[in-house]
Amino acid sequence: MRFFGLIAALLASHAFAGEVYGATEQSFAFEFKLGPHRPLIDREFPGVGDAGLDPYYRTFGPSFMLMGEVEVDYQFWRPFNVGSLAIGLAVGYAEKFGAALDALTLKPVTESTGLRIFPIKLLAVYRFDFLAQRFNIPLVPYIKGGLVAEPWWIVKGNQTEIFNGRLALSSRWGVAAVVGLAIQIDFLDPRLARDFDTSAGVNHTYLFAEWSMTEVNNFGQKDENGKPIGLDLSSRNVFFGIAVEF
């Protein structure tokens, strides 16, 4: 409670401080974020956990990958001056390793196997920064949506796995939707924020959390029996990160 009280006090003090800054033109945003990630590969397989056939769980266990992602947005329009509309490109990377199996006994062997994914997103981004710009309330909610291309490859030992003559390397397409809330932290030190703007052109700095939902299954492609075709790299995950607008 004390923590929330402190946050509320900070926000209130900032809301009435009346600081106006933003000396340089603002056209871009850059984000760096990290978050736990687990692709929904297993959702097409019957059974759950040790009782099921789910290959991801049985290879990598219940723990998450750590996804790192960088995003650059180009803010090309401020409709009615209540927010910014941007086009963004985000690239991420995550990997997860576990033990390979003896094909005969299905027991783990000392050889390792790993899934590596490299999601690339083309996003439309809307940031509602009206409250921050107009009333100095440093909360900026935002939404994003767009296309995802997700190259993936699987290694066994120290090389890309080959199974039945197939090199385990491909890419999947899908869509992404993101909602997030950013806290504009300029109010923590307005003078430093102003200097950062005038000297480096950085208008605002944010800490943010966002929830991301992706459906990366070639737009729900299914075979004639209604069974999904291909690796399902869809995910639901949370990212935490830092962003700057410049």
Next chain:
Amino acid sequence: MAEGLLYGRRQMMRSLFLLSLLTATVSAAQGVKLSYETVDVTTKRFNANDCNLNVTVNWTNTALGLGLCANTDLKVWASELECQDSAGTTDVVFNTISSSELSAGVGTFTVAVAELPGFKYSDAGVQCGTDGVERSHRLCGAYRINGTGIPGSACTVSQTNSLSLIYDTKAPVAPTITVDVQDSALLVKFKASPDTTVIHVYTREQGTAAFIEKAQLATASGSSIKVSGLTNDTTYDVMARSEDAAGNFSENSELFSATPRLTLGFYGRYRSAGGTDTATGCSAINGLPFLLACGLWLLRRKRNP
């Protein structure tokens, strides 16, 4: 007036002290250094096959025109004891490098392994070529140097750094190994004695006579070796040997038999569970430039409304 004189004298004494400290530091950092191929190599091990070897030693004089006394020379000898200011009666003097040679700055000389005192004066009757022996020698050097660097001060004997020459025909202890089965490969994990520098792994198809060396690894690089390129469902005999820095090989390790087998990575497991992704390779990634093209198009659109 008297106070002023006293202050001036103190200042002069302080300056002289600082000057002597500085020159002593300079002369201490300079001198004659010995090394093998590079300055980092100060130890050489050799075995019974190297008895006719002449080891090349580099010397470097970094005290050119400063510090070295006039007409000094560099004496180099080998000893089984710690280096002293001059060679002892059981040491072997190898070389004397004259002051005119030293003025060149750098040079080399050779040391005949068979002439080392461990073989020449040994009371145990050890000859170069004897097995199961380890004898350490120090290669020492001395020259005369002006200790303070101040003209007119006394010359004293200074030692070069010493180098090690070790005759080692003691074989290392055989390694212990375990073998893990992999896909078309075997993973050999080993434990080796501290003097081992390289592990050699040998395999043969069971039923055949000759072992073939399939892999080797410096022990500093890890504790397991992957032997690749084997055939699944074929049984192999595996053994390993240790090699030390002098090039001595251990006896063979215990023999292991193992059969590489097909393993399933995540993709194999996914397909075996009924997964349908046929991994279309790089052809599926060719569409990515489309995304980048869209981004560029939007950038240009704002610049040229």
